[in-house]
Amino acid sequence: MKNPVDERSYLLNRRAFLSKSSIGIGAAALSSILGAGLIGGCNSNSNPAEMLASNSSALKHLHFAPKAKRVIYLFQSGGPSQLELFDYKPLLKKLRGQELPEEIRGGQRLTGMTSGQTSFPLTNSLYGFNQYGQSGMWMSDLLPYTSKVVDNICMIKSMYTEAINHDPAVTFFQTGSQQPGRPAIGSWLSYGLGSENKNLPGFCVLLSRGTGRPFGQPLYSRLWGNGFLHSLHQGVQFRSGKDPVLYLNDPKGMSKVSRRNMLDKVAELNQKQYEELGDPEIQSRISQYEMAYKMQTSVPGLMDISKEPDHIYKMYGPESTQPGTFASNCLLARRLAEQDVRFIQLYHMGWDTHDNLPSAIKNQARDVDQASAALIMDLKQRGMLDDTLVIWGGEFGRTNYSQGLLTDTNYGRDHHPRCFTIWMAGGGVKPGMVYGETDDYGYNITKDPVHVHDFQATMLHLLGVDHEKLTYKHQGRRFRLTDVHGKVMHDLLA
Numbered sequence: 001m002k003n004p005v006d007e008r009s010y011l012l013n014r015r016a017f018l019s020k021s022s023i024g025i026g027a028a029a030l031s032s033i034l035g036a037g038l039i040g041g042c043n044s045n046s047n048p049a050e051m052l053a054s055n056s057s058a059l060k061h062l063h064f065a066p067k068a069k070r071v072i073y074l075f076q077s078g079g080p081s082q083l084e085l086f087d088y089k090p091l092l093k094k095l096r097g098q099e100l101p102e103e104i105r106g107g108q109r110l111t112g113m114t115s116g117q118t119s120f121p122l123t124n125s126l127y128g129f130n131q132y133g134q135s136g137m138w139m140s141d142l143l144p145y146t147s148k149v150v151d152n153i154c155m156i157k158s159m160y161t162e163a164i165n166h167d168p169a170v171t172f173f174q175t176g177s178q179q180p181g182r183p184a185i186g187s188w189l190s191y192g193l194g195s196e197n198k199n200l201p202g203f204c205v206l207l208s209r210g211t212g213r214p215f216g217q218p219l220y221s222r223l224w225g226n227g228f229l230h231s232l233h234q235g236v237q238f239r240s241g242k243d244p245v246l247y248l249n250d251p252k253g254m255s256k257v258s259r260r261n262m263l264d265k266v267a268e269l270n271q272k273q274y275e276e277l278g279d280p281e282i283q284s285r286i287s288q289y290e291m292a293y294k295m296q297t298s299v300p301g302l303m304d305i306s307k308e309p310d311h312i313y314k315m316y317g318p319e320s321t322q323p324g325t326f327a328s329n330c331l332l333a334r335r336l337a338e339q340d341v342r343f344i345q346l347y348h349m350g351w352d353t354h355d356n357l358p359s360a361i362k363n364q365a366r367d368v369d370q371a372s373a374a375l376i377m378d379l380k381q382r383g384m385l386d387d388t389l390v391i392w393g394g395e396f397g398r399t400n401y402s403q404g405l406l407t408d409t410n411y412g413r414d415h416h417p418r419c420f421t422i423w424m425a426g427g428g429v430k431p432g433m434v435y436g437e438t439d440d441y442g443y444n445i446t447k448d449p450v451h452v453h454d455f456q457a458t459m460l461h462l463l464g465v466d467h468e469k470l471t472y473k474h475q476g477r478r479f480r481l482t483d484v485h486g487k488v489m490h491d492l493l494a
Contacts, residue, residue, distance in 0.1 A: 057191075057194030058470075058472075062463075062464035062465065063464060063465055063469060064464045064465075064466070065464060066387075066428075066462065066463050066464030067386075067427055067428020067463075067464075067493070067494070068387055068388060068426070068462045069196075069340070069342075069388070069463075070337055070340065070341065070342055070343065070344070070387070070388050070389070071185075071343050071388075071390075071391065071427070072333045072334075072344045072346070072389070072390050073185070073343070073344070073346065074330075074346050074348070074368070074372060074390065074391060074392045074393075075170075075173070075174075075345065075346065075347050075348070075391075075394065076348055076351050076364075076368070076392065076393060076394040077166075077217060077219060077347050077348065077349045077351060077394060078166070078213070078216050078217050078349060078350055078351030078352035078353075078394060078395075079166070079169075079352060079353075079394045079395055079396045079397060079398060079415055079416075079420075080351045080361075080393070080394045080397070080398075081125075081351075081353060081361060081397065081398035081413055082157070082398065082420045082421040082442070083124075083125055083400060084127060084140060084398075085139075085140045085143060085361075085421070086138070086139065086140065086155060086157065086421040086423075087138075087157055087419075087421055087438060087442055088129040088138040088140075089124065089400070089438075089440060089441065089442040090124075091440040091441065092122055092125075092400060092442065093124035096121075096123055096124050097122070097406060098121065098122055099121065099122070100122055100400065100443070101441075104441050104444065105443065108418060109164060110414070111164055111165065111414055111415050113403060113414055113415075114399070114414045117403075120401040120402075121401055122400055122402075123400070123401065123402045123406055123411045123413075126358050126409070127141050127358075127362075128140070128141045129141070132147040132148070133147075133150040133151040133432060134151055135150055135151050135433070135434070137150040137151075137155060137434055140365075142361065142365040143369045144369065145369045145373035145374070146369050146372055146373045148373060149373045149376045149377060150432065151432040152376050152380065152385070152425045152426070152431045152432070153376075153423045153424070153425050153432070154423060154430050154431060154432075154433045154435065154492055155421060155422075155423045155433070155434045155435065156422050156423065156424070156435045156436055156455075157419070157421045157434060157435065157436045157437060157438055158419060158436020158438065158445045158447065158448050158449050158450050159393070159397075159419070159420050159421065159450050159451075159452075159455065160417060160418055160419055160445060160449055160450070161173075161395070161396055162178070163178050163395070163396065164396070164415055164417050165415065166217045166352065167220075169395035169396050169415075169417065170219070170223060170395045171222075172452055173395050174223045175223070175227065175481075176452075176480075176482055176483055177483065180222050181222075181227055181228070182227045182228075182479070182483075183225070183226050183227035183228065183229045183233065183472075184203070184223060184225060184227070184234075184235060184345075185343065185345075185456070185459075186203030186204075186224060186233075186342070186343035186345055187203060187224075187225070187226045187233040187234060187235065188229075188470060189202065189342050189343045189463065190202040190203045190232070190233040190343070191230075191233045192465060192470045194342075195340075195342060196340035196342065197339050197340045197341060198294065199294040199295065199297070199298040200294075200295065200298055200299075200302070200336070200341055201235070201236040201295075201341070202233075202343065203224065203233065203234070203235040203236065203341075203342065203343045203345070204235065204236055204237075204238055204343070204345070205224045205235040205236065205238065205345045206237075206238050206329040206332060206344070206345070206346045206347070207219065207237065207239075207324075207329075207346075207347045207349070208324060208325055208326040208329050208346070208347070208348045208349070208367075209324075209348075209349050209350060210326075210349055210350025210351065210363070210364045210367050210368075211363040211364070211366075211367055212350045212351065212353065212360035212364035212367070213349075213350040213352055213353065216350045216351070216352040217349065217352050219347055219349060221237070223347075224237065224345060228472065228474040228475075228479070229472060230281065230283075231281060231285075232287050232291075235343075235345060238299075238332070239324075240323030240324030240328070244299055244303045245299055267290075270282050270283075270285055302336070302339065303332065305320075305321075305328070305331055305332070305335070312331070312378070315374040315377065315378060316330060316371050316374040317370040317371055317374070319367075319371075325367075326346070326348045326371055327367075327370065327374075329346050330346065330371040330372065330375045331371075333346055333375065334379060334382075334384075337379070337384060337388055338382075338384070348364075348367065348368055351364055351394055353412060354403050354404075354412045355403065355404055355411075355412035356410060356412065357398075357411055357412050357413055358409065358410060358411070372392055375390060376390060376425050376426070379426060384426075385426035385427075386426060386427075386428075387426075387427065388426050388427055389424060389425075389427025389428070389459065389462055389463075390424065390425045390426050391422065391423075391424050392422060392423050392424075393421070393422025394420070394422075396415055396420055397415075397416045397417070397418075397419060397420025398414065398415070398416050398420075399413045399414045399415070399443075400413075401413075401414075416443075418443060418445070419442070419443070419444060419445045422455070428462045428494050429462070429493065429494060430491075430492060430493065430494045433492070435450070435489075435491065435492055436448040436449065436450060448491070450489055451485075451486065453485055453487075454486050454487050454489055455489075456482050456486060457482050458489045458492060458493075460482075461488045461493075462493070467486060467488075468480065468482075
């Protein structure tokens with residue numbers, strides 16, 4: 001009896017053969033013009049079929065001794081106000097209600113939401129600030145738990161970006177480009193470094209919605225997309241509820257044996273197709289089917305936090321038992337880190353406070369404060385903070401002037417890309433350090449600016465990667481995350 005998989009190869013008639021041949025000749029010609037190994041684009045230094053089939057890394061060796069093995073990125077989507085949380089500016093209290101001086105603004109670009117305002121009244125935060133820890137780091141009263149771990153934190157007050165609106169700004173941080181279509185950070189790391197756990201993706205994503213502005217700026221799956229990299233490297237979103245990963249479970253009535261047999265036969269068909277067409281995405285498809293099969297046994301246990309001890313729930317806060325909250329996602333992030341997932345991305349939405357800022361940011365801060373601090377303490381008590389880089393921050397900051405009407409109890413703030421704050425902990429950064437300075441108005445950077453690409457280059461360096469050497473050839477040129485500039489901020493390194 002003939003093998004149907006082999007027989008498929010014999011069914012090409014003369015017309016089909018010539019059609020395929022002509023396409024193949026054209027593809028080969030186009031490939032030579034573009035200088036790429038395959039039309040889809042691949043690193044010419046590696047065989048895509050072999051690389052994908054084995055889930056190995058594109059980098060044969062690290063460029064530096066790594067400080068961090070993994071990253072947990074707590075992305076605060078919407079633009080948290082640095083003036084309410086981290087960057088204490090007593091001058092703004094003294095000048096509250098007065099106009100932003102033109103020499104401070106310097107004619108800098110505004111968004112369409114405040115460019116039509118005739119008045120730009122300065123406003124301080126309605127919340128107090130105090131100094132904490134041996135480092136004496138300033139922290140808002142809105143963050144009582146984070147205040148307790150400041151000596152583990154490296155705070156950067158001088159971040160800046162060119163993007164002034166949410167979508168390009170978030171895309172810039174996550175992919176290195178304001179235009180959609182580039183690979184996300186986690187995809188770059190999956191491609192470059194591979195995975196240390198063969199039963200879980202190297203890039204996992206968790207989303208939560210804030211209580212400050214629960215219907216604020218949306219997020220798009222392309223933010224954790226693979227771009228022009230093979231689809232094997234795209235982020236996998238874990239959801240709250242019965243099915244943490246969509247389409248992972250077997251259909252009713254299908255046994256594990258049947259599932260295994262089906263996957264084996266599909267793999268044979270795909271391999272035949274790959275041998276005929278040479279498309280690396282076919283190998284990606286095979287690897288994804290295999291990963292899904294492995295995740296059927298690994299994911300349920302990972303997502304079941306019911307056996308965590310009571311003191312862990314107490315540490316992360318009461319919301320840690322509620323699936324889909326930021327606190328629950330932080331606890332899951334620690335569990336993913338324990339399983340050596342390379343890049344764990346948490347998105348918390350709701351920071352876009354154009355109005356009603358005092359009450360909205362109070363709720364947002366309460367969402368994240370205890371769990372963010374707990375994640376640091378939990379990693380530290382398990383001996384994992386030293387090789388886990390934790391990042392907290394959004395896509396830009398907020399203005400020092402009020403958007404709309406300023407009252408004694410209420411105001412809003414517009415987007416401000418000129419200066420804002422993020423913090424990092426563990427993974428080889430200096431603890432208890434404040435880097436960079438802004439002017440007394442909180443409007444411009446006065447010392448040690450850090451661009452988005454500088455931040456990305458530094459993060460890769462901590463993982464042992466030279467940001468200029470992790471590249472991928474696509475459409476005739478080599479791309480990288482920090483395309484095409486950025487420098488490692490060595491002053492931040494322990």
